[in-house]
Amino acid sequence: MRAATAPPVRVGVFGLLGSGNLGNDGSLEAVLGYLRAEHPEAVVDALCGGPETVAARYRIPATRLHWYRGEYRTASRAGAIAGKGLGKLVDACRTAAWVRRHDVVIVPGMGVLEATLPLRPWGFPYALFLLCASGRLLRTRVALVGVGAAAIGSRPTRALVRWSARLAAHRSYRDTLSRDAIRAMGVDTAHDEVCPDLAFALPVPRVATVPGRVCVGVMAFHGGDDDRARAEEIHRRYLDGTTRFVRALARDGREVRLLTGDAVDAPVVAAILGAVDSPLVTAAETATLADLMKETAAADTVVATRYHNLVCALKTGTPTLALSYAAKSEALMDRMGLGAHCHPARAVDAGRLLAQFREVERTAAELRRTLAERNRTAARHLDRHFTALTAALFPTTGPAPDPDPDPSPSHALRETP
Structure with a gap:
């Protein structure tokens, strides 16, 4: 009543x-x-x-x-x-x-x-x-x-x-x-x-995986609230390291999709596309988190910076490597069983990142099983x-x-x- x-x-x-x-x-x-x-x-x-x-x-x-x-x-x-x-x-x-x-x-x-x-x-x-x-x-x-x-x-x-x-x-x-x-x-x-x-x-969208595709989530990263004095230096190092990594993937013949998570990330995408200048590297158009999940679900592997780029990749069960800019990213990766697969966004080393990426690919089947269990x-x-x-x-x-x-x-x- x-x-x-x-x-x-x-x-x-x-x-x-x-x-x-x-x-x-x-x-x-x-x-x-x-x-x-x-x-x-x-x-x-x-x-x-x-x-x-x-x-x-x-x-x-x-x-x-x-x-x-x-x-x-x-x-x-x-x-x-x-x-x-x-x-x-x-x-x-x-x-x-x-x-x-x-x-x-x-x-x-x-x-x-x-x-x-x-x-x-x-x-x-x-x-x-x-x-x-x-x-x-x-x-x-x-x-x-x-x-x-x-x-x-x-x-x-x-x-x-x-x-x-x-x-x-x-x-x-x-x-x-x-x-x-x-x-x-x-x-x-x-x-x-x-x-x-x-x-x-x-919900997780149902899309087919594109063999060999790598999603790279980028960010207009300038450090944290206490890094204002070094913001431009931090951003240059992040952009340079990420660009070198994407260029290495393109040279290996890999298809790369650049992802963002905020409108402010668009200049970073433009800078990487211009520097790498390869038809294998394209930018995804995403307006919602569902769009992001479709991209990460279709990828063989994801390397991402923004926290919710990582969430989308992990939610879709895609083997993931985090470019970590805060402890929250490392905590998320650890909670989902991928705590070993993190790389510092403040000091992106393209060579070391590429080695970590290859390790993620080598253990992809095991990582997919782990993510399926953690998602349940x-x-x-x-x-x-x-x-x-x-x-x-x-x-x-x-x-x-x-x-x-x-x-x-x-x-x-x-x-x-």
Whole structure:
């Protein structure tokens, strides 16, 4: 009777969604899939970076995250600086008004509690703090679901991230490194859970493998938030090493598909195509994480930098070598049984990378078996995580929990701190 007469639950999704980062959008897609399957009565909308894209692609109403449209452009003139400053005040009111209209707000995946890439505290960290503070004040449950976190050097950024985590009603992380990082910032994580990245809940496309094809995922990599003084040097070394590696593959007669994960990666693709100048090297056109998975599923081998390029390759069961730029990449590879197959993005050595690549190819059959097993385990973990999420966020809509004493890894949703 209550289910038939109660108003539908109002759910908001929040983040830099629809802004060109395919990993962020893939996390949103996974959460929307969960909501549509388990809570079809829910009314969903978004406060996000690219509302036009989110509304068109996912068919939900969407509102722009920031009042000031130039939020992520460098402000050098007085008018732009004033606009950004005024925007911070306006956004506080806009965010609170948006949160007030919801019963639950979900931040789906993404590295919202880290600064492994250059980040200003008054950008997204401030926006996330406004969200979590508004949720606490207005008694709207804010859930950080399967998010990434890492140690942060900048004091202002670290303070905003710490308070955002403290004020959230629910937290879960995509790896134990993230939970440990938040605990080190002084947040009580005793009841926080660890689950596989949300993108592992997405379906795998069925495509035929192209014999000999190699996907190389590239990135506009300039180091992390603490590397601003050496950003161009780091980028030159990364681009030079990656270009040499791609050229070596083309000389061996291998077909190479260049992948990206964000719109900002396009200049790197153009630079490699121009430097190698081979018909064997082409750029894939990918607008979604599903497009990325089609590319990685069709490849014999993947070598990739961006975190969600790695997720797509591992999810499709393709032997993978990581150009690792952060501990999260190494943790992901280790979790999927490929921890030995990493190469530092900060110091790409084309010769050594080529040797590692050949080792991955030599053991490809074994790696495919390992990935098939790890993917089955990840799927079971995510099923249980979404069940726990329903119990935490939708206590009046979900079925009564069914206690299961099975102690196998598929039931080990919560890891011991």
